[in-house]
Amino acid sequence: MSRRIREALEGLVGSGAFPSDGELKAGGWDFAGGLRSGPVVVAPSTPDQVALVMGKASEEGWSVLPAGFGRWLAGGGRPDVQIVVSTRGMRKVLEYEPADLTFTVGAGVSLASLREVTSLHRQWLPLDPPGGLEGSLGAATALGGAGALRHSFGGPRDHVLGLTMVSGDGRVLRWGGKVVKNVAGFDLTRLMVGSWGTLGIVTSVSGRLFPLPEADTTLVFGGRRAAALLPAARAMALSPLPLGAVELMEPLERAEGEGGLPNRESTPAGLVLRLLGSGAQVTEMEGRICSDLAGEYGDPDRFRGGDSLAFHDGLTSWEDGAELVMRLCLLPSELGSLLEEAEGIERLAKSSGSGRGAGEAGLDDRRLVRMSAHVGAGLLRVAVSGVTWDARNLASWVGELRSLRGRLEARGGTLTVSYGPPVLVGELGAWGRVGGEKRIVAGLEAQFDPMGVLARGGRTS
């Protein structure tokens, strides 16, 4: 079958659009993450080519998974894919006008390349989604993910001004624009951001930039456990000071390279505060924070300028290498409950651990589970490694997580699985409950992907 698909697509977009196995391997394509059979990987270089591919796929009923650089193919938990459409062929910066603080790039441009261009003009896109800076703008847009900077700058839904997409049935559609304010027509840009490729493939993105702050300082207060730092974290998240980021982590990332932290055996958890602004503002904020917190939590580690940036860049790959990544969300005032729930996950991990996590990573048992909270958003990320995913353990994880999801949903919260063993994601579902809006979601999927080639395994099926 895959040979037939390949031949059909070659006829449409030429043989140059198919990266070789060697190229994919060298690019770190993550097929091991759970795609069941080897899909055809095609990397068109224009939206029109994407449209040809999607038109054909729609006609034939071939299932398609949109991708950037293929580093997270199992995200969203959909193993049944015949074609992977990569945006890596669309990697041009199409427009950048520094005085407008806006840009338009092909979806395959990485966050790192964009930064390279904008930093020459002391501007930046304050977006630090999980997956690292080598991820593409198209993927960041499609996944809608935000990192620590969401505290002050929001996420892709707030940065993306417009986009071009190809719908499931091969229509090239442009939404929004490159101006900061635009209310012409319905806000399809926001609908596409975070739609996980269930409605179409994003082929270019326009976004808003900000002036690089003059000063960038990170303060890290250490603690024995995250829970012990929670009152300080909440106080900071509710402070009138315009903080850049408020993250609560356990454990903190270890010392590696420039900007890493000293190894801190006694205080493995940390409250990470990022201060951005003019030199005078950051100095003022630092002084006030330290006078509020240092008495109880000790003197913080400080990272300034490039070290602060490097520290936070490092946090974007926090999820890398984990076997299971989940997002638990309640109201920000209920973060304590989430930390308690995470302890349950920790116990489960210990009882089903292979010991590999401990041995190979040089971590103690507890580090089978790592936690990182966006404090202002009431969102706790939990990353699990070192579990033996045999049938018995899978069954108990599915059971436990299902009941945890039920508890959170009963309180208006959510549990989503960003990444995990395919069997677990398949059993549990990546997203959880879709409520009364299910009819609308299904309707929108049908509008943009009438043959269901993208939405298969998506939100409502």
Next chain:
Amino acid sequence: MRTVNGLPDSLISDLISAVGEDWVIRDPESLLVYESDAQTAHNLAPQAVVLPSNTDQASRVARALYDHGVPMVPRGAGTGLSGGALATKGGVVVGTARMNRILEVDPQTRRAVVQCGVLNTDLSKAAAPFGLHYAPDPSSQTACTIGGNVAENSGGPHCLKYGVTSRYITGLRVILPDGETVWLGGQGRETPTLDLVGLFVGSEGCFGLATEVEVALVPLPEATRTLLAIFETLEDAGRAVTSIISAGLLPAALEIVDRNTIKAVEASIFAAGYPTDAGAALVIEFDGVDAGLGLEAEQASQCCREAGAREVRRAESAEERLALWKGRKKAFGAMGRLAPDLLVQDATVPRTRLPEVLARISRIAKRYDLQVANVFHAGDGNLHPNIVFDRRDREETARVEAASREIMAVCVDAGGSITGEHGVGVDKRKYMRLVFSPEELEALRGVKAVFDPKNLCNPDKVLPGREGPESAETEWPGKPEARP
């Protein structure tokens, strides 16, 4: 079948049973109040107006209208400037005036839940004791409702730094056109599904009626610094804006009023002490932590002087700040002096294209022998070229219409949009083909149909008809290169 204003008796009795006799308005004189919104060029009295007081009542009203196949037009305070709340022929307006309760303000989660008819400023007032406020501040904020802001995705002067309505809406309780109630988003949570809140915000009442709105609140800034720079020409003021942004400064607001506007303001009861011989005035505001704000203000002053400002005033007190803002905030009210009617236009262009676009607008006005007064959110490239005219003069009105179309085309040509914050409503449907291809318009129709399969909810708004006079008026000119 017996009817009242063309509506079946059975519908009227269903509506009365939902909200009570007093809140189903159907006498023709009272209905006149609802014949237009603030875009008075379009007017049509509804057949009836219904005023529910809560979600349950609104749901019953929607259901009754749906069952009778009667169109529903949601309406907030009627301050909209695109005719979005204009009645539909044979339709009923559902007003939100009685849904004006603030249900919850929670400083611990920096959230509030309000009924849709709550006034924008009332929400900020309720949040103020907690050191918080609701950031989007449209000029009509003392009169407009949060529900209306949601429908229009409203902006405001301080959106340069804070962003527009959409950024602050985290949940919506929505009555779909068939009366079903759904929560979209909510509890500030990460949405595990499509961003339906983001889609609903700015949908101009075409998808349903949002009866309850959950918003994110932000801390009141600790300090502000406000400047007023006076320029000989509008172009100089535009250059100052570009220079401030290029210097890496991010003011909370950057607002320009031009010579015609200054004259109107100074001749009115709102006189703010702006010099009447000036070409333009630029209001600049910084806010945040007190430390360093003075330095930023000084840098901005310097940018203004280098761009040719003849004077830069600085507010030293809260009263002085209000005085500097007065000329900007009262601009629209003051324009009433210039002529009986005012067409408040709204468009955006990339900031760097402002000087060129302003010059082109000025040439268009001259050619059509019209007076244009510019007020705009310069930092966002959001223009309001306002045209004063007398509607009774049909020939002049036709020139206004023709000039407006050219202004829109100029803005789109410069890489901008036909509306930055006022919405499309009924007024700008005719320009939609300037920015969307037939296929994109069809996709927008498809999205509306998902929410409103029978096209009963604010029909005839936003989307141009597939056929009709608009098609003949404006042919799709091809995709402007500037769009992504």
